[in-house]
Amino acid sequence: MRVIASSIRKGNIIDQDGKLYVVLSAENIHPGKGTPVSQIEMRRISDGVKISERYKTTDQVERAHVEDHDYNFLYADDDGFHFMNNESYEQLMVPKDVxxxxxxxxxxxxxxxxxxxxxxxxxITLPQRITLEVVETEPVTKGQTASSSYKPAVLSNGVRSAVPPHIGVGTRIVVMTEDGSYVERAKD
Incomplete structure (x- = not known):
């Protein structure tokens, strides 16, 4: 399916010269003088090579036909990550680089x-937010409940994040999966 370059977004799959590329970032640039362009960074799916392309915003780009399905994560091993389709119960192994x-x-x-x-x-597309537990952080500071400063914390998945001073070890928090940033204290 051919689409204009300015409509390409992160996560789209593009078919270019018979090879599939996943879009890592797409930015539309509108200079004061000259033609607007779309700067697209892509990774070739077959071998992981990253390339950067620049298209006029009106250029046609071939978007590959992909189907999005919900899968449950089962486990990870040396081969990769294993998922199960929620409807058909078929299992699928996804390589680490994907x-x-x-x-x-x-x-x-x-x-x-x-x-x-x-x-x-x-x-792969993760849920936008995920709930994790704080496993390591500085002690709670009394009286600092409305401060705008943040302190470093390590979450249960090993990711480092910045949390407000009133969050202590063992507290479950909601973080953005895109960058690991703190959203709020979990309500569960």
């Missing part, structure tokens, strides 16, 4: 969206 930076956020039975192209997973 999962990439999403790996620390995967926990047993977490539902994710996998983009499938011809039976092969080419991209």
């Amino acid at each position: 999962v990439g930076t999403a790996a620390p956020y995967l926990s047993e039975n977490l539902t994710v969206k996998l983009a499938i192209h011809e039976g092969v997973a080419v991209a």
Whole structure:
């Protein structure tokens, strides 16, 4: 399916010269003088090579046909990450390079969206927010409940984040999966 370059977003799959690429970042640049362009950073799915392309915003780009399905994360081993389709119960192994930076956020039975192209997973989409426990941080400071300063913390998945001073060890918090940033204290 051909689409204009300015409509390409992160996570889209592009078919270029018969090879599939997953979009890592897409930025539309509108200079004061000259033609607006779309700067697209992509990773070739077959071998992981990263490339950067610049298109006029009106150029046509071939978007590959992929199907998004919900999968539950089962486990990880030396081969990669194993997921199960929620409807058909078929299992799928996803290589480590496809999962990439999403790996620390995967926990047993977490539902994710996998983009499938011809039976092969080419991209993963995590839930926007996830609840994790703080396992290491500085002690709670009395009286600092409304401070705008943050302190470093290590979460149960090993990711480092910055949390408000009133958050202590053992507190469950909600973080953004995109960058690991603190959102709020978990309500459960």
